[in-house]
Every structure is written in C-alpha cells, then in structure tokens.
Amino acid sequence: MSRERVLRSVRAALGEARGTEVNVPRDYHHRLTGEEAGSRADVVALFSERVADHRATVRHVGADELATTVAAALWAREAKRIVVPDDLPYGWLAQLEGVQALADAGTVDVAVLDAVDGVVTGCAAAVARTGTVVLDGGRAQGRRALTLVPDYHLCVVHADQIVGTVPEAVARLDPYRPLTWISGPAATLDLGLRRVPGVHGPRELEVLVVED
Amino acid sequence: MTSGPIPLPMPRVLGALGGTGPGEAARPRFATAAREALADTGQRRSLRESMAVLRGRREAATAEAADWEELREAGRAVRDRSLLSLDTHLETLEGAVTDAGGTVHWAADAAEARRIVVGLVRATGRSEVIEVRSPVTREIGLDRALAGAGVDVAETGAADLAVRLAGERPAHFLLPAVHRDPAEIRRTFLRRMPGAPSDLTDDPRELADAARAHLRRRLLSADVAVIGAAFAVAETGTLVMPEGDGGGRMCLTLPETLICVLGIEQVVPCWRDMEILLQLLPRSATGERMSPYVSTWTGVSAQDGPRDLHVVLLDNGRTAALADEVGRAALRCIGCAACLSVCPVYERTGGHAYAAGGSVLSGPIGAIWTPQTRGVRGAAEASLPFASTLCGACGDVCPVKIDIPGILVHLRGKVVQARRHRPVPPPEMAVMRALAWAMGDRRRYEPALRQGVRWARLLSRGGRIRRLPGLLGKWTEARDLPAPPRDPFRVRWRER
Amino acid sequence: MRVALFVACFNDVLFPRTGEAVASLLTRLGCEVSFTPEQTCCGQMHWSTGYQREAAGLARGFTEVFGPQDVVVTPAASCATTIRDAYPRIAEATADPGLAGAAARLTVYELTEFLVDVLGVTDVGAYFPHRVAYHPTCHSLRALRLGDRPLRLLRAVRGLELAELPAAEECCGFGGAFAMKNSDVSVAMVADKVRHIRQSSADVVCAVDNSCLAHIGGALSRLRGGVRAMHLAEILAATEASR
Ligand code: SF4
Numbered sequence: 001m002s003r004e005r006v007l008r009s010v011r012a013a014l015g016e017a018r019g020t021e022v023n024v025p026r027d028y029h030h031r032l033t034g035e036e037a038g039s040r041a042d043v044v045a046l047f048s049e050r051v052a053d054h055r056a057t058v059r060h061v062g063a064d065e066l067a068t069t070v071a072a073a074l075w076a077r078e079a080k081r082i083v084v085p086d087d088l089p090y091g092w093l094a095q096l097e098g099v100q101a102l103a104d105a106g107t108v109d110v111a112v113l114d115a116v117d118g119v120v121t122g123c124a125a126a127v128a129r130t131g132t133v134v135l136d137g138g139r140a141q142g143r144r145a146l147t148l149v150p151d152y153h154l155c156v157v158h159a160d161q162i163v164g165t166v167p168e169a170v171a172r173l174d175p176y177r178p179l180t181w182i183s184g185p186a187a188t189l190d191l192g193l194r195r196v197p198g199v200h201g202p203r204e205l206e207v208l209v210v211e212d
Numbered sequence: 213m214t215s216g217p218i219p220l221p222m223p224r225v226l227g228a229l230g231g232t233g234p235g236e237a238a239r240p241r242f243a244t245a246a247r248e249a250l251a252d253t254g255q256r257r258s259l260r261e262s263m264a265v266l267r268g269r270r271e272a273a274t275a276e277a278a279d280w281e282e283l284r285e286a287g288r289a290v291r292d293r294s295l296l297s298l299d300t301h302l303e304t305l306e307g308a309v310t311d312a313g314g315t316v317h318w319a320a321d322a323a324e325a326r327r328i329v330v331g332l333v334r335a336t337g338r339s340e341v342i343e344v345r346s347p348v349t350r351e352i353g354l355d356r357a358l359a360g361a362g363v364d365v366a367e368t369g370a371a372d373l374a375v376r377l378a379g380e381r382p383a384h385f386l387l388p389a390v391h392r393d394p395a396e397i398r399r400t401f402l403r404r405m406p407g408a409p410s411d412l413t414d415d416p417r418e419l420a421d422a423a424r425a426h427l428r429r430r431l432l433s434a435d436v437a438v439i440g441a442a443f444a445v446a447e448t449g450t451l452v453m454p455e456g457d458g459g460g461r462m463c464l465t466l467p468e469t470l471i472c473v474l475g476i477e478q479v480v481p482c483w484r485d486m487e488i489l490l491q492l493l494p495r496s497a498t499g500e501r502m503s504p505y506v507s508t509w510t511g512v513s514a515q516d517g518p519r520d521l522h523v524v525l526l527d528n529g530r531t532a533a534l535a536d537e538v539g540r541a542a543l544r545c546i547g548c549a550a551c552l553s554v555c556p557v558y559e560r561t562g563g564h565a566y567a568a569g570g571s572v573l574s575g576p577i578g579a580i581w582t583p584q585t586r587g588v589r590g591a592a593e594a595s596l597p598f599a600s601t602l603c604g605a606c607g608d609v610c611p612v613k614i615d616i617p618g619i620l621v622h623l624r625g626k627v628v629q630a631r632r633h634r635p636v637p638p639p640e641m642a643v644m645r646a647l648a649w650a651m652g653d654r655r656r657y658e659p660a661l662r663q664g665v666r667w668a669r670l671l672s673r674g675g676r677i678r679r680l681p682g683l684l685g686k687w688t689e690a691r692d693l694p695a696p697p698r699d700p701f702r703v704r705w706r707e708r
Numbered sequence: 709m710r711v712a713l714f715v716a717c718f719n720d721v722l723f724p725r726t727g728e729a730v731a732s733l734l735t736r737l738g739c740e741v742s743f744t745p746e747q748t749c750c751g752q753m754h755w756s757t758g759y760q761r762e763a764a765g766l767a768r769g770f771t772e773v774f775g776p777q778d779v780v781v782t783p784a785a786s787c788a789t790t791i792r793d794a795y796p797r798i799a800e801a802t803a804d805p806g807l808a809g810a811a812a813r814l815t816v817y818e819l820t821e822f823l824v825d826v827l828g829v830t831d832v833g834a835y836f837p838h839r840v841a842y843h844p845t846c847h848s849l850r851a852l853r854l855g856d857r858p859l860r861l862l863r864a865v866r867g868l869e870l871a872e873l874p875a876a877e878e879c880c881g882f883g884g885a886f887a888m889k890n891s892d893v894s895v896a897m898v899a900d901k902v903r904h905i906r907q908s909s910a911d912v913v914c915a916v917d918n919s920c921l922a923h924i925g926g927a928l929s930r931l932r933g934g935v936r937a938m939h940l941a942e943i944l945a946a947t948e949a950s951r
Contacts, residue, residue: 003318006476009531010299017537019300022293028282028488035278050501106515110432110466130502143516144465144507148458149432166502167487175448175483176312178513181490181506186458189498190371190387191416192394193265198420199370200431201458201505243890250892556879560896599890601883601897602756604850618797624758625801644754648762651717651749652769661721676929686888690895691926694722701715701724705731705743 032129032164040159043128047162048209050131054184055197056205063210066156070120071095073154073206079117083108083150085142088120092140092156106143113145118152119202124179126162127169131184133157133207134169136177144178153202155182159211241595245565252562255383255391259562262390266553269499270609277495287492288613290485291544294446294477295534301446301479302525308449312511314521319352325526326357329438329471332522333363336469338435340364344453344460345372346440347385347547348473348526350572354438365438366430368459370423371397377404383563385572386497386549391562394419420457437463437518438471442547443489444523447482450510451523454493454503461507470518476525477534477543489546492611496548529585538622542580544612551576551606551616557599566599568592576606580619588627597623643683658702665696709827711739712777714770714816716784716918717749723918729945730783730819736945737827746773752790755798757885764802767795771810779826780816783941785848785917788818793851818848819941820857820916830860835948837867841910842940843901843924845917846879858916858940865943871910875900882923898927905935914940 011018037043044060051058061069070092074082079099086103093101102108102116113119122140123133133155135141140156147153163169173179186201197203249255274280294301306316317332319325329352333341341358343349345367358365367373371389375382378400382388389397394414401408401422408422439460443452451472453460464470480489486508494500512521534540552558552575558566563574568590571582579596588594597620606616631638637645650660671677672695680688687693699707711734715727731741751766770791774780782788795811798804823829842862848854862870881887881897888894901924905913913928915921918939925937 001318002320002324005320006318006525006527006531007299007302009320009527010302010476010534013531013535013540014296014298015535017296020296022289022296024286024289024293024485024488025282026286026488028279028286028491033278053501054504114428114432127502132502137513137516144461145516148461148465166491170484170487170490175445175450175508176510178509178516179507180461181502181508182504183500183502183506184504186456187504188370188416188420188457190369190389190457191374191397191419193262193387193390194416195456196416196420198417199424199427199457199459200368200462243892246890247892250896556881556897557890557893560893595889597758598885599893601846601879601881601886601894603846603879603883605846605879608850621756621758621794621797622801624756625760626758628758628760641759644757644759644762648754648759648765652765654746654748657748665721678930683888686891687926689891690930691887691898691923692929693922693926694929696721697724699724701720701727702743702745704724704728706745 047128067095113149242599273495273499304446322352342434496550533584554605714782726939729941789851831864841871871908
C-alpha cells in the first residue's frame with residue numbers, strides 16, 4: 001500500500017536524522033511595538049488605517065449609532081435585499097427601513113445569495129497590523145458562503161475584538177472552526193500586478209468599528 | 213558526496229515513474245530552452261517589468277516588519293521541524309483529518325495521485341469540477357487526466373483561464389500569466405472566451421469582471437472541487453489556503469465534495485506555527501501584509517462547506533530529496549516565489565526554460581527542486597543546477613532561509629559525480645581534471661602557465677582575444693578576453 | 709604588519725597589474741608584503757562547477773601553502789568567499805576533517821576588508837582623476853557582505869568622481885562556468901550591465917574581482933565602448949607621483 005511505501009521512504013530518507021528535535025525560536029514580536037501603537041486607541045487607529053490600505057471602507061461609530069450607520073450604508077448603496085446570519089443581533093438592523101433582510105440558518109439557496117445586494121455580519125477577531133477581520137462561523141457570522149457569494153460585505157467589528165498582531169489572533173482563534181481571514185475585498189494581482197478588486201469574492205468590503 | 217552512508221531509497225527511479233501528464237515530451241536542456249525565451253522580446257519586457265514590481269512590493273512589505281529576520285529564523289526552524297519528523301507529522305495529520313471527518317489518501321507518484329483524484333471524482337457521479345490550479349495539481353498533470361476521464365474542469369483563477377485559453381503553459385507558479393501584459397490578456401479573452409464583452413478594454417478591473425462573469429455560473433453550481441493548499445497542520449488536521457480572488461473560497465465552501473492535493477512536505481507540526489508562516493508567506497509572495505483571504509478549515513463542519521473532504525498526500529520524488537542531507541532544505545519551501553522575482557536568470561528566461569520533464573517549479577527553487585525529485589540522469593534535469601550564476605539573491609530573500617546557491621553547488625557535485633562513471637569522460641571533465649592536476653603543484657603549474665600564455669598570445673590581436681577554440685569558444689561569442697601579458701605576476705614579482 | 713599576498717590564479721596570468729597594485733598599495737601603507745610562489749589556485753572554479761574531489765585537492769594545497777602565514781590578503785573577492793565559506797563545505801563533502809581544521813586556522817581577508825577593518829584606513833592617499841562606476845560583485849555583496857567598504861575607499865580618492873550605476877546590485881552574468889554553459893543568458897545579462905555602465909557615463913568601471921571584470925570588460929571591449937574595466941586595487945594604488 002502506498003501509505004506504507006511513502007512512510008517507509010520518509011523514514012529511510014531521514015535515516016539517523018529522523019526525529020531530530022528542532023527548537024523554534026519565537027523571539028519575533030508577539031504584540032505590537034510601542035512604536036506601532038502605544039495605547040488601545042492607537043491599536044484601533046492602526047487597524048482602521050490598515051483596513052483602508054486594502055481599499056476597504058472603514059468607519060468608526062459609537063455603539064448607539066450602529067443601527068443608523070448600518071442602515072445608512074445600505075441605503076447609500078440602494079440595497080433592497082440583504083442576507084444576514086440568523087443570529088445577528090437584532091439591534092444592528094433596528095433602523096433598517098425599506099431593506100429586506102433574509103435571515104440565513106444555512107438554507108438560503110446560492111442563487112439567492114448571488115442575487116442579494118449584500119451581507120451584514122460581525123466577526124470573531126480582527127488584527128490591527130494586517131488590517132484583517134477574521135470570521136469563525138460563530139455568533140453573528142454565519143456559514144462561509146454567506147460572506148463569499150454576495151458582492152458587498154458589511155462587517156461590524158467591536159473595538160475590543162481587535163488584537164495587535166497575527167500571533168495574538170492565532171492564539172485567540174479556534175482552529176477546529178472554519179476560519180476566514182479577510183483583508184480587504186477580493187483582489188487579484190494576476191492581471192498586470194495591480195491589486196484590482198475581484199474576481200470571485202465580494203468586490204466591496206465595508207468595516208464598521210464600534211467603539212464603546 | 214555529502215549524503216554519507218544513508219542508503220538511498222527507491223525514489224531514485226521516480227524520475228521515470230513520476231513526471232507530469234501522460235505523453236509529456238522530453239524537454240531540452242536549460243540553455244537550449246532559454247534561447248527561445250530570450251528571443252521573445254514581448255515576454256522579456258513583461259517579465260522585466262513585473263519582476264521589478266514584485267521585488268519592490270516584497271522589499272517594502274518586509275522592510276516594514278521590524279522582526280523580519282526573527283520571523284525568517286523561526287520559519288526556517290518550523291519547516292526543519294516539520295521535515296525531520298515528517299513521518300510522525302504525516303501520521304498525526306492523517307489521524308486528525310480522519311477524526312474531523314475527512315479521508316486521507318497516499319500517492320507515491322504522480323500517476324497514483326491522478327488515479328486517486330479521477331476515482332474520487334468518478335465516485336461522485338459528476339462530470340464537472342472546479343479547480344484552483346496549484347503547483348501540486350499541475351505537477352501531477354491533473355487536468356489532462358481529468359479531461360481524459362471525460363471530466364470537464366473549470367479553473368477559478370483569471371490568469372489560469374487566460375493561460376489556458378492562450379494555449380500556453382504558466383510562466384510562473386504563483387502568477388501564471390505574469391509574462392503577459394493586460395493588453396495581451398485582453399486579446400486572448402476577446403478571441404477565445406465565449407461571451408467576452410466586445411468592448412472589453414485592457415483595464416485589469418474589466419478583465420477581472422469579464423473572468424468573473426465567465427466563470428460565475430460554473431463556480432456557483434459546482435458539486436466537486438479540487439484544490440491545493442499552502443499548509444496542513446498535523447496537530448489539528450487543519451488545511452490552510454491563502455489567496456487573493458476568492459476562487460479558493462468558492463471551492464472549499466460551495467461544492468459537496470472537496471479534494472485537496474498536497475505534497476507531503478507541506479505538513480507543519482502545530483497550529484501555532486501559522487503565526488509565523490502567515491506572516492512570512494504573504495509579505496514574501498505578493499508584498500501584502502496579509503493575503504486578501506486566508507481560509508483555514510478542519511475536516512468537515514455541519515451545515516458549512518463540503519460534506520466530503522479528501523486529502524491526497526503526494527510523494528513523487530520528495531522523499532528522494534529528503535534523503536539528501538544538504539539538498540533536503542529545498543523541501544522547506546513555502547512556495548512564495550520570492551526567489552523568482554530577484555533572479556536575474558529567471559527574469560530573462562521565464563519559467564518555461566526550467567520545465568525539465570514538465571516540472572512546474574521554476575526559477576531558483578525549480579533549479580534545486582526538480583533535479584532532486586526527478587534525479588539528474590536526464591540531460592534537462594542535470595542542466596538545471598547550472599542555470600544560475602550563484603549570485604546569491606535568492607538565498608537572501610527566501611523567507612525560510614533555504615541556501616539555494618549552496619544547494620545548487622551541491623547538486624552540481626552530484627551531476628559531476630554521476631558522470632564520473634562514464635567510460636569515456638566528457639570533454640569538460642577531461643579539461644577540469646587536467647587543470648586541477650596542473651594547478652595542484654607549482655612544478656606543473658608554472659610550465660603550464662608559460663605554455664598557456666604563449667598560446668593565448670598567439671591568438672590575440674591588439675591586446676585582446678576575439679575568438680577562442682573549443683569549449684572556450686562560448687566565451688568569445690560575445691566577449692573579448694584580454695591577452696595575457698608576457699610575464700605573469702609571479703615572474704614580475706621575482707624580477708621586481 | 710606582515711601580509712601574505714594570494715594573488716589568485718587568473719590575476720597571476722591575466723591581470724598581473726592587479727597583484728602589483730595590491731603589493732604597492734599595502735607597502736605604501738606600511739605592510740611587509742610577501743608572495744609565496746608555491747601558490748596556485750584556491751579551487752573555486754572546480755568547486756562551483758561540481759568537481760568536488762579536484763577542488764578538495766586544490767584546497768588542501770592552499771592550506772598547506774598559506775597555513776604558516778598569519779594574515780593572507782587577496783584582491784579576489786570570490787576566492788576569499790571560497791576559502792572562507794566553501795572550504796568547510798568541501799571538507800564535509802569529501803569527508804576530510806583535516807581540511808576543515810586547516811581551513812579554520814586560516815586568516816584570509818579580501819583587500820577592502822583588510823584596509824578598512826584591519827588597517828583602519830579609508831583614505832589610502834590615492835589620486836585618480838576619472839569618473840568611476842563601482843560594480844558590487846555578487847560574492848563581495850552577498851557572501852562577503854563588504855557593504856560600503858569599497859565605496860568609502862573610493863570616495864576618499866582624490867580627483868575621483870563617483871558615478872551612480874543604475875541597478876548596480878544586479879549580477880553581471882559571469883558566474884564562472886555559467887558564462888560558457890549558459891552563454892546566451894550570460895550575454896543578455898552583461899548587455900544590461902553594459903547599458904547601465906554607459907548610462908552612468910563613467911570612464912572606468914571598477915570592482916573587487918577581476919573575474920566579473922573580465923566578463924564586463926570583455927563585453928565592453930567587444931562593443932568598443934571606450935569604458936575601461938579596472939580592479940579597485942589599481943585605482944587605490946594610483947597616486948599623483950605614479951601618473
Ligand atoms: S525557495 Fe524560498 S523564496 Fe523560493 S519559493 Fe520557496 S520559500 Fe519562496
């Protein structure tokens with residue numbers, strides 16, 4: 001059987017070196033340096049700056065303005081119908097007038113996802129240094145198709161979800177959950193080495209940072 | 213030879229067994245293939261410009277990370293840790309994937325990997341699949357095998373689409389159409405892509421939209437997907453896929469069945485190691501702080517993504533490379549292609565010249581990977597370690613610190629070693645031996661020097677030599693050689 | 709200070725003036741320069757072309773000739789790299805611990821390292837009234853990591869105007885056997901190098917290695933470019949008196 005054959009080849013190839021323990025020096029930065037961000041406010045500011053670098057729209061809102069801002073963002077796009085995970089906090093959509101929100105519990109058809117005007121979700125964590133939001137399918141995030149097929153993704157990030165670095169995010173996230181790390185809208189360098197939006201994921205990403 | 217007493221396992225013969233697609237013609241030596249590429253001035257211009265852009269992006273992104281050198285050292289260690297206990301990690305990975313609801317398959321060579329994937333696709337009863345082309349799926353020649361089995365494959369990448377429509381091979385394993393500028397891609401789309409808008413311009417944005425429109429229905433309705441991935445985490449069974457355009461997300465989210473083909477070296481011990489590799493890879497590859505999308509998933513999840521997950525683990529000569537204590541460092545490679553964009557040889561020849569036996573990896577990594585996984589018996593493979601000036605730029609940028617120039621020299625030693633057994637030594641070997649003999653002792657060196665000088669001065673005119681005979685004639689094809697002065701330094705020193 | 713000169717075989721035969729320049733420069737700076745005629749070749753060409761066994765023989769010869777010397781100086785950056793970086797590898801490849809030990813005991817400096825780090829000088833009292841471009845050869849740049857040592861030395865030369873060389877750090881395409889085995893690519897690379905040298909409008913292009921300079925100079929000469937290729941040592945050795 002090839003399983004045995006491959007494993008045997010590996011063992012033979014390694015010979016005496018097999019099982020040599022290699023120490024991994026982890027003296028790279030685990031947190032942001034003081035230069036990058038001295039305070040919590042700096043971390044949040046860095047996150048916003050880096051999200052914007054990816055050509056995503058980023059806005060800061062107070063908790064009490066969230067519903068209005070969500071609604072305004074959708075109105076601005078003349079969105080008629082959107083999809084949301086069925087456990088999205090009701091309050092986020094409280095001001096939504098004239099926009100139909102489909103709550104997905106894992107059953108909305110792909111063709112419908114393709115036809116809606118956008119999706120609104122929360123996230124599991126966010127990374128300041130790289131301008132990344134991470135979704136893990138947990139509360140307010142839904143299944144992965146939800147944030148993939150619609151062409152517009154509005155992602156709500158609470159300031160306390162933002163960590164400084166990739167190591168902090170990796171430590172906080174659960175690898176057994178399906179994770180999607182999103183750094184800006186879908187983009188390809190394939191066609192002339194300029195980062196252009198597309199081809200398959202949402203071509204627009206808007207991030208709302210909720211400060212408490 | 214450095215390999216010492218380690219017994220060489222069977223994969224030495226894999227060069228013959230493995231390979232790419234059925235019917236792949238023997239490829240020429242690097243120098244011959246390169247000549248063709250050098251003559252393609254359009255491609256050369258595109259490559260020169262693209263490589264300069266990529267270099268600039270990488271430089272900026274790595275300079276920004278103040279802990280870049282620490283990350284590289286950690287990356288090197290993580291990859292060495294993976295490789296030196298590869299058997300254990302593979303078994304752990306298999307267990308973790310299985311526990312999470314996936315199935316693991318093992319393929320000793322490309323043919324077996326093709327059989328496995330084709331069999332899995334057949335078992336679904338579908339005749340359409342979508343694919344994120346990756347170096348590994350190209351390596352096993354999957355598209356041809358699927359087509360042969362009557363399966364219709366749609367690629368997700370716009371560049372892959374452009375390259376296929378143009379009937380070309382990718383020139384770069386990460387950015388397949390990097391040798392073509394947007395105007396050329398536009399022409400290909402207009403000519404060969406059904407439904408391409410007739411007013412399509414060469415604005416990359418429009419090209420991306422055209423590809424989106426062309427592929428959308430297929431992607432949304434696919435039931436089976438085949439992909440590669442960047443890493444597999446042994447501890448948890450997690451697969452990791454960074455990408456830009458979302459084609460990977462389409463594949464690993466929408467279809468019922470997902471088949472992921474991985475080289476055995478792509479395993480990484482633990483989840484925490486991702487904190488290193490997910491920093492090294494995007495900055496090195498495309499000069500991004502993070503790839504637009506990184507998906508990580510473990511087995512199958514209820515109500516989210518495929519119901520069937522298959523992981524195919526491929527050897528195809530990797531264990532032959534692993535058996536070489538010096539050369540095995542090549543398997544650390546995380547496929548960022550940074551070594552390509554700094555390589556002055558790649559920049560002028562593109563990827564096709566490196567395609568010995570249909571190999572996929574090109575540039576400096578291809579030059580050390582292919583001769584190791586396929587062996588150096590074939591002339592094309594044996595020419596690859598010499599396809600470098602040893603300028604060292606590749607080793608300096610490699611995020612996992614592969615000493616590419618050192619391995620190139622090591623492999624040159626293997627090539628020469630293999631030739632020592634020929635009954636009649638090749639001319640070069642005769643010359644090199646004679647030179648070493650002459651230079652081995654002053655009493656032989658000085659008379660040889662005198663003779664050489666006399667001979668060279670006979671060939672010279674006006675202080676320079678414009679044509680040399682024999683092996684050295686290659687030099688004077690485009691370069692003069694100064695005529696040696698009558699007295700060498702040692703004579704002048706004595707007589708000073 | 710007593711200094712043993714390793715001139716390198718190709719300088720011995722093709723560029724004896726470079727050896728003379730090093731000797732006169734170091735003597736001028738107060739060193740006592742010796743030349744052992746037993747020296748031949750460090751083995752670089754054999755090693756980098758894959759002839760490990762032959763390279764090992766030459767390396768052993770080198771360590772025998774230079775073992776007794778306290779300090780060895782060479783104007784060939786790639787040979788200095790070979791001795792320093794490759795000898796331990798040659799020893800390992802040919803299972804010769806004796807060579808490894810002998811190599812470890814050698815103290816070999818490339819010329820500009822010796823000047824700047826050991827003698828602590830950057831102004832060597834040279835005079836060279838020309839416009840000069842400096843090509844950092846790959847070995848000097850990425851293996852020896854000479855950094856700006858050669859440039860500091862050049863900047864202190866009286867009368868010398870330093871020309872900016874575009875894409876200076878790109879390989880000239882020499883690469884030893886590469887120049888022959890892949891001559892088409894090699895020539896394409898040196899053509900770009902020559903173009904950049906012309907753009908710099910230098911009269912002289914210099915480097916710390918005559919092997920690359922033979923390649924660049926050979927292409928310049930074929931194209932009758934009017935630009936001279938010259939080892940850095942010859943510039944540093946030039947004085948007002950020597951004109
Ligand atoms: S060898 Fe190093 S630089 Fe080249 S692709 Fe692999 S990881 Fe990247």
